[in-house]
Amino acid sequence: xxxxxxxxxxxxxxxxxxxxxxxxxxxxxxxxxxxxxxxxxxxxxxxxxxxxxxxxxxxxxxxxxxxxxxxxxxxxxxxxxxxxxxxxxxxxxxxxxxxxxxxxxxxxxxxxxxxxxxxxxxxxxxxxxxxxxxxxxxxxxxxxxxxxxxxxxxxxxxxxxxxxxxxxxxxxxxxxxxxxxxx
Amino acid sequence: xxxxxxxxxxxxxxxxxxxxxxxxxxxxxxxxxxxxxxxxxxxxxxxxxxxxxxxxxxxxxxxxxxxxxxxxxxxxxxxxxxxxxxxxxxxxxxxxxxxxxxxxxxxxxxxxxxxxxxxxxxxxxxxxxxxxxxxxxxxxxxxxxxxxxxxxxxxxxxxxxxxxxxxxxxxxxxxxxxxxxxx
Numbered sequence: 001x002x003x004x005x006x007x008x009x010x011x012x013x014x015x016x017x018x019x020x021x022x023x024x025x026x027x028x029x030x031x032x033x034x035x036x037x038x039x040x041x042x043x044x045x046x047x048x049x050x051x052x053x054x055x056x057x058x059x060x061x062x063x064x065x066x067x068x069x070x071x072x073x074x075x076x077x078x079x080x081x082x083x084x085x086x087x088x089x090x091x092x093x094x095x096x097x098x099x100x101x102x103x104x105x106x107x108x109x110x111x112x113x114x115x116x117x118x119x120x121x122x123x124x125x126x127x128x129x130x131x132x133x134x135x136x137x138x139x140x141x142x143x144x145x146x147x148x149x150x151x152x153x154x155x156x157x158x159x160x161x162x163x164x165x166x167x168x169x170x171x172x173x174x175x176x177x178x179x180x181x182x183x
Numbered sequence: 184x185x186x187x188x189x190x191x192x193x194x195x196x197x198x199x200x201x202x203x204x205x206x207x208x209x210x211x212x213x214x215x216x217x218x219x220x221x222x223x224x225x226x227x228x229x230x231x232x233x234x235x236x237x238x239x240x241x242x243x244x245x246x247x248x249x250x251x252x253x254x255x256x257x258x259x260x261x262x263x264x265x266x267x268x269x270x271x272x273x274x275x276x277x278x279x280x281x282x283x284x285x286x287x288x289x290x291x292x293x294x295x296x297x298x299x300x301x302x303x304x305x306x307x308x309x310x311x312x313x314x315x316x317x318x319x320x321x322x323x324x325x326x327x328x329x330x331x332x333x334x335x336x337x338x339x340x341x342x343x344x345x346x347x348x349x350x351x352x353x354x355x356x357x358x359x360x361x362x363x364x365x366x
Binding site: 001027030031034035037038039040075076078079157158159160161163164165166167169170171172173174177178180181182 | 214223340349
């Protein structure tokens with residue numbers, strides 16, 4: 001499969017539904033990198049336009065792939081080397097196009113059902129055939145200017161009740177397992 | 184469903200396969216509480232015999248259910264109030280027995296296939312009928328004295344390759360979704 005994952009820090013919403021650039025959460029990078037390695041995702045793009053935040057991500061990558069961390073925990077190295085940091089969704093798309101020689105189908109994720117939503121079942125079929133770029137939003141979720149410009153928005157995770165407040169780490173795990181897992 | 188979740192900080196392994204009590208990771212508590220609320224798990228037991236670590240968990244619970252956090256983020260309050268801190272797996276089992284008037288079926292989880300393993304499909308059937316207590320291990324996983332004394336050990340998450348190093352947060356998300364999710 002030719003599946004790519006992006007963790008978007010801009011443009012996303014804050015608690016008051018204003019457009020912001022969110023901060024990097026170190027554990028997000030580790031958790032989603034390990035998840036990506038487990039499910040053989042080809043590359044995991046951490047997306048932020050803020051230079052100091054890009055530096056933090058690069059420091060994490062260096063520590064775990066070249067620094068002390070690489071010796072201390074080689075398993076982590078295998079996961080972290082899938083991580084790349086880019087300034088925008090567009091830059092990630094360009095990099096994927098360069099590697100795969102085709103434009104990826106872009107599937108965004110959201111906790112609410114959006115226009116142009118796609119079921120897990122249908123999304124799974126696309127992943128089997130095409131290059132796909134799955135976008136996860138940090139903070140209070142992907143800004144509508146992202147949701148309105150992707151190919152599809154994945155249906156939400158419903159769980160058992162009406163509570164829709166998973167962390168991006170756990171939501172990404174459930175989504176990747178449903179889309180790529182054995183079953 | 185009468186499903187309970189436990190996050191075990193003792194007895195677990197460290198990197199050198201020694202028996203230890205691990206430290207609390209704040210994000211584990213938030214992530215697994217939100218997951219528990221999403222899938223209508225009845226109670227989430229954080230298990231540690233260390234008094235100072237128990238205090239940290241209690242401070243988190245108080246902050247988000249009674250303190251400033253409860254006002255700032257009522258959604259988080261709904262999740263965190265499922266959390267209880269106990270000193271041992273046995274204490275959690277006793278509390279579940281008191282609530283449900285029956286002994287729970289205890290299902291442990293591990294990254295490797297163990298004796299008395301149970302498939303996700305079979306475990307799902309048990310959850311539909313009985314009180315079940317699912318145990319997740321922190322650090323390098325549940326000690327064998329736990330694995331040898333539970334009713335079942337769930338089959339591992341295989342992903343797509345041979346990499347078996349998910350965080351406990353993301354592993355718990357995938358497992359809970361597979362056992363309790365709509366599908």
